[in-house]
Amino acid sequence: MALSTTLLMGVRSSLRSVVLRRGCYSTSAPWAATYRSSGRVHAMADTGIAVIGGGLGGLTFARVMQTKGLDVTIFEREPSRESRGQGGVLDLHPESGQWALIQAGLEAEYRSMARAEGQDMRIMDKHGNLLWDEVSPADLMERPEVDRPALRNLLIESLRPETIRWDHHVISIEPSGDDGPYEIRFANGATTRAAVVIGADGARSRVRPLVNDAEPTYAGVSFVEIGIPDAERLHIEAAKTVGRGSLFALGDNKGMIAQRNGDGRIRIYVAFRMQEGGFSELGIAFNESHDLIRKAIMNQFEGWAPEIIDLIRACDNSFVPRPLYALPVGISWPSMKTVTLLGDAAHLMSPFAGAGANLAMQDGAALALKLFDSTDSASAILAFEREMFERAEQEARQSEECLGMCISQDGATRFAQQMSYYQSGQ
Numbered sequence: 001m002a003l004s005t006t007l008l009m010g011v012r013s014s015l016r017s018v019v020l021r022r023g024c025y026s027t028s029a030p031w032a033a034t035y036r037s038s039g040r041v042h043a044m045a046d047t048g049i050a051v052i053g054g055g056l057g058g059l060t061f062a063r064v065m066q067t068k069g070l071d072v073t074i075f076e077r078e079p080s081r082e083s084r085g086q087g088g089v090l091d092l093h094p095e096s097g098q099w100a101l102i103q104a105g106l107e108a109e110y111r112s113m114a115r116a117e118g119q120d121m122r123i124m125d126k127h128g129n130l131l132w133d134e135v136s137p138a139d140l141m142e143r144p145e146v147d148r149p150a151l152r153n154l155l156i157e158s159l160r161p162e163t164i165r166w167d168h169h170v171i172s173i174e175p176s177g178d179d180g181p182y183e184i185r186f187a188n189g190a191t192t193r194a195a196v197v198i199g200a201d202g203a204r205s206r207v208r209p210l211v212n213d214a215e216p217t218y219a220g221v222s223f224v225e226i227g228i229p230d231a232e233r234l235h236i237e238a239a240k241t242v243g244r245g246s247l248f249a250l251g252d253n254k255g256m257i258a259q260r261n262g263d264g265r266i267r268i269y270v271a272f273r274m275q276e277g278g279f280s281e282l283g284i285a286f287n288e289s290h291d292l293i294r295k296a297i298m299n300q301f302e303g304w305a306p307e308i309i310d311l312i313r314a315c316d317n318s319f320v321p322r323p324l325y326a327l328p329v330g331i332s333w334p335s336m337k338t339v340t341l342l343g344d345a346a347h348l349m350s351p352f353a354g355a356g357a358n359l360a361m362q363d364g365a366a367l368a369l370k371l372f373d374s375t376d377s378a379s380a381i382l383a384f385e386r387e388m389f390e391r392a393e394q395e396a397r398q399s400e401e402c403l404g405m406c407i408s409q410d411g412a413t414r415f416a417q418q419m420s421y422y423q424s425g426q
């Protein structure tokens, strides 16, 4: 029997006895991670389940594991929870992101921070014609928007102290036998030995090569992320153009996707269908002054309605290039007993179906529940992957189709037609 399989059986039976005795969660299963560091000397340590990456997927996994009394350690490369901006807003889908938060016991907290008005959506063509204008009633909380930083904080704060090892950038993972344990090395000089490895480390996963040799490929579209600060107060016209939720201004194989954030900022993804790394061919050079970058982006929208171009004019000095990548649609691999992937590490896709974070959270919760319900890690991973491959393939296909539809010559018309088709229930 594989080492990890034995461990998992151990934790299951010890957990059951703790639950029976105390009627509550165990605070620490007997095989809990023991990770020690003393000054600059990091001793080789043993970890039961090591999660690589503390994004929404890894955090949700850890939270659901802990609510079931199972131990887990997250190794995250960021130096601290504050060290990186965490992006804009998400709408959590009932069957995935919201379901995961219910499993995590955090539904009430999520509902209290979600915004119904963020569900409003507009689609505009390049001439400024509104082809779709959907206003959500205040009591419709089907897919409310939530700010990603708030959601991440909620998950981080729900974990036991010391669950996340910040500043642990994984640089290599070597199995010492067919099914582990795994020697994990970090950029800070630390090492650990883990029985089970969960790769939740996003697009450029270090864990993925253990199960699959696929690499993300360029999806044909790149964003420049820009933003308008304090729009309601300082840029009233821009705020009116965008409305309370999202605006899609599309056409000519490009567009702008603008979203209201909870902090008053309007976050805008300016999208171009272009060659990989081809910003300079569009005259956009990120080493130029902010004014020149802004002007170069505006030039790309020559002939568009003034209120759309004014969104670029109003943006501050943050210009972040974001080329989009995806793993092959339908990616899968033969199941392994002690290592698996979740979220973007498993099935990176373009954001056009709004599914990536939702799936990452669903994966995290689903895997934790499978581990809790199984007597060994191998059968849990097999059952989890079977379902994950299927749902990820559907979303990846939809995401590919949506990207093709939105960033096209007549993107606004096609997207609006699609919306009315959905609304009519055909």
Ligand SMILES: Cc1cc2nc3c(=O)[nH]c(=O)nc-3n(C[C@H](O)[C@H](O)[C@H](O)COP(=O)(O)OP(=O)(O)OC[C@H]3O[C@@H](n4cnc5c(N)ncnc54)[C@H](O)[C@@H]3O)c2cc1C
Pocket (backbone or CB within 6 Å): 052, 053, 054, 055, 056, 057, 058, 075, 076, 077, 078, 089, 090, 091, 168, 169, 170, 171, 200, 201, 202, 203, 204, 205, 206, 223, 269, 322, 342, 343, 344, 345, 351, 354, 355, 356, 357, 358, 359, 360
């Ligand atoms: C512009 C844009 C807009 C999007 N909008 C939406 C949306 O509206 N709705 C939606 O559902 N999805 C959206 N997505 C997709 C979503 O952001 C991702 O699918 C989601 O963040 C994936 O979560 P994850 O936990 O799998 O990975 P990540 O969020 O990428 O987290 C991975 C974590 O692993 C850490 N890490 C990476 N490498 C290592 C290493 N070697 N060692 C240790 N730690 C490591 C990283 O620091 C990070 O914290 C969008 C994506 C983009 C690019």
